Amino acid sequence: MEISEIASELLEKGEVSLIIGYDKKGYPCFIKDKEETKRLVFNEGCFNNLSVYLTRIKEKCAIVAKPCDVKSIIGLIQENQIKREDVVIIGVTCPGLNLKKCLSCDCQNPSFCDYTIGEKIGEKEKMDKFAEIIEFEKKNPRERWNYFKNEFSRCIRCYACRQVCPLCYCETCIVDVSIPQWISKANSSSSNFIFHITRALHLAGRCVGCGECERVCPMNIPLSLLNLKIEKDVFELFDYTPGKDVDLKPPFQTFKKGDYNEFIG
Numbered sequence: 001m002e003i004s005e006i007a008s009e010l011l012e013k014g015e016v017s018l019i020i021g022y023d024k025k026g027y028p029c030f031i032k033d034k035e036e037t038k039r040l041v042f043n044e045g046c047f048n049n050l051s052v053y054l055t056r057i058k059e060k061c062a063i064v065a066k067p068c069d070v071k072s073i074i075g076l077i078q079e080n081q082i083k084r085e086d087v088v089i090i091g092v093t094c095p096g097l098n099l100k101k102c103l104s105c106d107c108q109n110p111s112f113c114d115y116t117i118g119e120k121i122g123e124k125e126k127m128d129k130f131a132e133i134i135e136f137e138k139k140n141p142r143e144r145w146n147y148f149k150n151e152f153s154r155c156i157r158c159y160a161c162r163q164v165c166p167l168c169y170c171e172t173c174i175v176d177v178s179i180p181q182w183i184s185k186a187n188s189s190s191s192n193f194i195f196h197i198t199r200a201l202h203l204a205g206r207c208v209g210c211g212e213c214e215r216v217c218p219m220n221i222p223l224s225l226l227n228l229k230i231e232k233d234v235f236e237l238f239d240y241t242p243g244k245d246v247d248l249k250p251p252f253q254t255f256k257k258g259d260y261n262e263f264i265g
């Protein structure tokens with residue numbers, strides 16, 4: 001079946017009142033009328049992770065999701081931000097788009113969905129996801145510090161990285177709180193640094209590596225490198241990969257007796 005046929009059927013039966021998908025230009029589109037469902041496609045230009053809209057929509061909907069986007073839907077369910085029964089997942093198989101993250105992508109077929117569109121895709125050769133950060137870790141602490149200091153000093157604090165992130169769903173972000181003001185709104189090197197470190201830590205054990213934050217950054221700041229470092233640490237310390245299994249508890253929601261706790265002293 002095509003996406004449009006499934007969407008049309010879901011709307012007609014009243015199972016959902018909204019479909020979130022892509023149009024032929026790859027732009028997000030929101031369909032409520034079954035006559036409009038023919039606009040829905042999936043092609044090599046469908047970069048956006050549409051799950052970012054799920055926490056902003058208060059009605060039962062269906063969403064077109066690439067296998068990597070399904071990971072953030074799993075994250076939102078684990079964090080009780082959406083209910084599984086309130087979202088119909090139309091998964092699409094994905095051979096990889098022209099994005100950096102696709103080179104090391106480990107999922108071409110959606111594993112957690114209600115419908116699957118597209119032929120099953122066989123295993124393909126992929127880069128080691130952590131290769132870039134393993135290389136970066138070889139730098140000494142001063143070099144690493146300077147690297148990120150320089151990168152973050154270019155940030156214009158547009159917050160596009162936060163807005164596009166499906167897991168940055170806080171009603172009021174820490175940077176927007178004025179009393180007390182945890183992070184200065186000034187676009188200075190030090191406050192930029194604090195913003196990015198804070199955001200990365202808020203995403204620890206939660207960031208699914210969808211790469212949206214880096215993709216939309218107008219200053220091409222390598223945000224994924226920091227996310228990757230945290231993902232690698234969480235994997236090594238807690239044996240956990242975000243977005244993989246909806247039935248697992250993320251590290252911040254549970255504990256195991258043998259958990260790393262040297263930081264407690």
Ligand code: SF4
Nearest residue numbers: 165207208210211213
């Ligand atoms: S890669 Fe970026 S946008 Fe995607 S979940 Fe992680 S922090 Fe959010």
Ligand code: SF4
Nearest residue numbers: 168170173174199202
């Ligand atoms: S940066 Fe932190 S406080 Fe701000 S939206 Fe993201 S998770 Fe919430």
Ligand code: SF4
Nearest residue numbers: 155156158159161217
């Ligand atoms: S999208 Fe880029 S420039 Fe904008 S706040 Fe995020 S890192 Fe800074």
